[in-house]
Amino acid sequence: MTDAIVPDTEHRGLVAALPRTLRNYALLARFDRPIGWWLLFWPCAWGVLLAGGQARWDLILWLLAGAIAMRGAGCVYNDIVDADLDRQVARTAARPVASGAVSKRAAWIWLLALCVVGLVVLLQLRWQAQLVALGSIAPVAAYPFMKRITWWPQAWLGLVFSWGALVGWTELRGDGLAVLAALYVGSIAWVIGYDTIYALQDREDDALVGIGSSARAMGKHVRGGVALFYAAAVACWALAFWLLRPDLLVFAALAPAAAHLAWQVLTLDPDDGANPLARFRSNRFAGLLVALACWVVGNA
Numbered sequence: 001m002t003d004a005i006v007p008d009t010e011h012r013g014l015v016a017a018l019p020r021t022l023r024n025y026a027l028l029a030r031f032d033r034p035i036g037w038w039l040l041f042w043p044c045a046w047g048v049l050l051a052g053g054q055a056r057w058d059l060i061l062w063l064l065a066g067a068i069a070m071r072g073a074g075c076v077y078n079d080i081v082d083a084d085l086d087r088q089v090a091r092t093a094a095r096p097v098a099s100g101a102v103s104k105r106a107a108w109i110w111l112l113a114l115c116v117v118g119l120v121v122l123l124q125l126r127w128q129a130q131l132v133a134l135g136s137i138a139p140v141a142a143y144p145f146m147k148r149i150t151w152w153p154q155a156w157l158g159l160v161f162s163w164g165a166l167v168g169w170t171e172l173r174g175d176g177l178a179v180l181a182a183l184y185v186g187s188i189a190w191v192i193g194y195d196t197i198y199a200l201q202d203r204e205d206d207a208l209v210g211i212g213s214s215a216r217a218m219g220k221h222v223r224g225g226v227a228l229f230y231a232a233a234v235a236c237w238a239l240a241f242w243l244l245r246p247d248l249l250v251f252a253a254l255a256p257a258a259a260h261l262a263w264q265v266l267t268l269d270p271d272d273g274a275n276p277l278a279r280f281r282s283n284r285f286a287g288l289l290v291a292l293a294c295w296v297v298g299n300a
Helices: 012-016 020-028 035-050 057-081 104-122 127-134 137-149 153-161 163-172 177-209 214-244 249-267 274-281 283-298
Strands: none
Touching: 012 020, 020 057, 020 104, 035 057, 035 153, 035 163, 035 177, 035 214, 035 283, 057 104, 057 137, 057 163, 104 127, 127 163, 137 153, 153 163, 153 177, 153 214, 163 177, 177 214, 177 249, 177 274, 177 283, 214 249, 214 283, 249 274, 249 283, 274 283
């Protein structure tokens, strides 16, 4: 029964315990791999906390629910579009749509159901934040096609997975756009870095099916490339903090996150299949460290 579970699931026992039909839909929405929605959620939290929303736990929880639902919806959409490619890649061949366990029609229905949850979350926001959130639809829809036309689909993913920072900030403030821009650009660089690490798992398969990735583009320089993107992320976050609160102490708040990202780079082994996946998943902790930094600086 567990043979149909994709190799990189984080909760094999829990997913295997579900009835077959429910299991397929859980796998389709990646509920077995919460790392994805953590990575989508953290920029949302950064925007709220840096904007001074430390007391807005209601908003943070709504954005968490939205991240879970919309990450699931995005994965379903991605699998519908990429079904033919997924069948050619060992790591993704067992995905429900690619394997035929879930029909494309059923996948579309599941996608719409997840979007209804996202709509409920959207209705909790003020209209300005609603417009910003709706602006993500086109980039999200375009993402699955980026790997077909560019060597850098990770950059497009950065635009999409960082969008929550714009929503969280706009829900609370309409000013400080320079701060928000620096926070957003830093998040994009962070996403490119960690998704390059993730893409190391698929370099050989990607080459066989002819799709691009930043991991392939960087080649032997992938560790240095990830280091540059992580350094750019930290620099942009530091700029955002300084623009909001010009005090040298704000950099101390960011030091733990910077140290963690440096650890990822120093311990990354591109040729060890388990190592890149572990370093990628550790970014849920990196996101938490940045959130704590935003908490401190936004509350100062």
